[in-house]
């Protein structure tokens with residue numbers, strides 16, 4: 247029998263994808279499942295972007311491109327950083343990859359040596375720990391909860407730093423909590439990173455889905471010194487409903503970008519040429535669709551949070567961005583339905599899927615077992631129906 251590499255021994259399949267798959271399977275079998283598990287906007291890719299892709303095919307942009315992306319897209323990314331974040335990057339400081347996930351993977355491979363520690367605030371996006379581990383790194387978790395709005399304080403970060411700390415991952419707005427760091431909070435974290443010589447990885451993929459009054463903050467904007475010590479990761483997947491097109495981008499120190507590009511050159515080569523031209527249109531074309539989607543998400547967010555907090559025993563903070571809510575369900579642990587005792591977030595998510603036909607993601611997938619993640623990337627009608635079903639099912643637990 248073939249033996250699988252040791253590297254794979256603790257690499258799990260993404261648990262969020264597993265739950266979504268189970269919900270899809272039940273739906274296919276005729277169950278009327280309300281999906282609160284989605285990790286992508288429920289909007290179609292805007293027409294102007296689709297048309298740009300069709301044009302790219304017709305104009306023959308169907309061959310290899312430079313490994314790190316076409317200059318037109320790099321320039322569009324540079325303009326985005328200048329316009330949105332006041333950041334100046336050159337083409338050598340930008341890399342286009344096959345989705346935001348690929349950008350982070352390349353970065354971990356290019357940055358980490360075996361034993362290097364990476365500080366990761368909990369709850370975290372599911373893929374950070376496996377990607378760090380695959381590169382030989384060691385995730386160091388900093389737990390956060392409602393008392394700090396699910397954000398890591400500069401003090402907690404400082405306490406987690408050791409002689410082996412190489413990097414810290416900041417994800418704002420966050421998946422799964424929707425929490426967003428303020429400028430002051432980012433300044434304080436950046437100060438500790440500079441003082442301790444820790445590299446900053448800033449995942450800003452939900453930047454455009456932010457409901458605060460001012461634009462979302464990028465830690466790289468704190469100062470020139472911080473920018474030089476930071477890799478900003480972003481992409482078109484969430485902002486432009488382009489999850490299937492697979493375009494992400496990274497901006498940071500050019501030696502690191504060059505190393506990430508070398509990895510890309512020996513693995514995927516360039517991201518799809520057609521998708522790159524579509525992403526140029528996404529970044530440079532009209533932005534109304536983004537604003538519209540963000541406004542709609544803001545309304546749904548309020549509806550979801552109010553509905554969740556109206557369920558006895560459940561509590562949920564108001565997120566500031568992305569399209570997720572992270573609800574505390576620990577009050578239901580120890581309660582039962584017939585023979586079934588709810589013991590943890592997987593038990594609760596399974597109960598909701600089977601008894602209420604509502605799909606949610608167990609918090610343990612994000613390193614937090616007292617919560618569940620509910621996405622509002624679905625219609626308002628579904629939010630209403632799903633909340634009603636949850637209320638009934640949770641109320642039936644004794």
Ligand SMILES: Cc1ncc(COP(=O)(O)O)c(C=O)c1O
Pocket residue numbers: 285344345346347348371417420421449451481482483484489492493494
């Ligand atoms: C926090 C975070 N970062 C990065 C990504 C990667 O996005 P993609 O690879 O689809 O561009 C996701 C997608 O779910 C995410 O939630």
